[in-house]
Amino acid sequence: MKKHNFSAGPSILPQEVLLKASEAIIDFDNSGLSLIEISHRSKAFVDIMEKARALALELLGLEGKGYKALFLQGGASTQFLMVAMNLLEKRAGYLNTGAWSQKSIKEAKILDDIYEVASSAEANFNYIPKGYDIPSDYDYFHCTSNNTIFGTQIKAFPKCDIPMVCDMSSDIFSRQLDYSQFDIIYAGAQKNMGPAGTTLVVVKEDILGKVSRKIPSIMDYKIHIKQGSMFNTPPVFAVYTSMLTLEWLKDLGGIAGIEIENEKKARLMYSEIDLNPLFKGFAMKEDRSEMNATFNLVNDNLKDTFETMLKEAGISGVNGHRSVGGYRASMYNALPLDSVKALVEVMSELESKA
Numbered sequence: 591m592k593k594h595n596f597s598a599g600p601s602i603l604p605q606e607v608l609l610k611a612s613e614a615i616i617d618f619d620n621s622g623l624s625l626i627e628i629s630h631r632s633k634a635f636v637d638i639m640e641k642a643r644a645l646a647l648e649l650l651g652l653e654g655k656g657y658k659a660l661f662l663q664g665g666a667s668t669q670f671l672m673v674a675m676n677l678l679e680k681r682a683g684y685l686n687t688g689a690w691s692q693k694s695i696k697e698a699k700i701l702d703d704i705y706e707v708a709s710s711a712e713a714n715f716n717y718i719p720k721g722y723d724i725p726s727d728y729d730y731f732h733c734t735s736n737n738t739i740f741g742t743q744i745k746a747f748p749k750c751d752i753p754m755v756c757d758m759s760s761d762i763f764s765r766q767l768d769y770s771q772f773d774i775i776y777a778g779a780q781k782n783m784g785p786a787g788t789t790l791v792v793v794k795e796d797i798l799g800k801v802s803r804k805i806p807s808i809m810d811y812k813i814h815i816k817q818g819s820m821f822n823t824p825p826v827f828a829v830y831t832s833m834l835t836l837e838w839l840k841d842l843g844g845i846a847g848i849e850i851e852n853e854k855k856a857r858l859m860y861s862e863i864d865l866n867p868l869f870k871g872f873a874m875k876e877d878r879s880e881m882n883a884t885f886n887l888v889n890d891n892l893k894d895t896f897e898t899m900l901k902e903a904g905i906s907g908v909n910g911h912r913s914v915g916g917y918r919a920s921m922y923n924a925l926p927l928d929s930v931k932a933l934v935e936v937m938s939e940l941e942s943k944a
């Protein structure tokens with residue numbers, strides 16, 4: 591039986607995407623060859639790469655606005671360093687909203703001076719700091735749009751006179767935003783787009799080429815752009831599957847279409863967390879993530895009963911991250927509303943039992 595998959599990452603993908611991807615592994619497009627045994631320089635694969643790049647820009651509303659989309663390797667974690675290598679000359683400002691922000695800061699600090707414009711570390715990152723200043727003479731500002739582990743999400747991005755870089759690994763393509771306020775957006779595929787193995791990087795070309803350091807080729811956005819995201823062998827299966835998910839999303843009405851579904855799921859989930867006296871939410875209400883809902887049992891004595899009930903209902907992947915504990919329901923684009931209904935049912939059944 592198919593489970594209700596609330597995994598935080600790698601995470602649920604649309605069933606039809608999994609089906610098409612698995613067919614391509616055996617026989618790609620009736621070619622008699624597998625997708626993963628053909629040259630990445632073949633027309634068949636170059637078309638896939640170009641389509642994936644174009645769809646990413648189209649869905650984000652960034653076509654014709656000076657942006658390029660790349661599908662790179664090394665995960666979002668490599669971008670922590672790559673962003674700094676390409677943009678950091680003297681000093682950059684970072685918003686510290688959780689474990690992933692901290693890691694991005696750590697990597698950038700290897701190269702140069704980093705200033706934390708604000709942090710919510712003192713409250714174990716249960717909120718998003720607001721009202722901070724971003725010095726206009728810095729090289730760039732970096733933030734994390736959605737804090738996968740803590741379940742917080744930036745709702746309004748700061749006005750920023752310098753290039754704004756955003757790690758959107760866990761909420762890319764989930765909500766309507768003016769994406770042109772960002773100069774670099776990056777996201778590991780495995781949360782909301784595809785399998786692990788590729789990272790989408792969307793770069794505004796005119797911010798590049800301004801640092802004095804020598805950048806190793808594999809770390810240089812300009813080289814990846816020049817080579818059409820084919821500087822070296824790309825992760826062909828991850829790119830193809832991501833392309834299928836982007837097509838699926840476009841057919842659903844793009845980000846505007848999926849946003850309506852995501853709001854329904856989040857509303858249902860949080861109303862249960864708020865109304866059910868057995869549970870309490872972790873994140874401050876105004877900063878709650880629509881992708882990852884974090885919550886705890888008020889009384890830990892119910893843990894075993896709750897977890898047995900979850901298992902019986904076919905609900906998988908709701909255990910919280912070790913740094914927060916409790917539970918985390920990840921409600922990425924591909925998660926159906928019915929899965930949230932199933933989880934909420936178990937929570938209310940627990941209340942009627944207790």
Ligand SMILES: *Cc1c(COP(=O)(O)O)cnc(C)c1O
Nearest residue numbers: 665666667690738757759760778
């Ligand atoms: C998962 C995650 C990462 C790490 O991505 P990798 O692809 O594993 O390097 C970085 N940032 C955020 C916000 C994440 O959720």
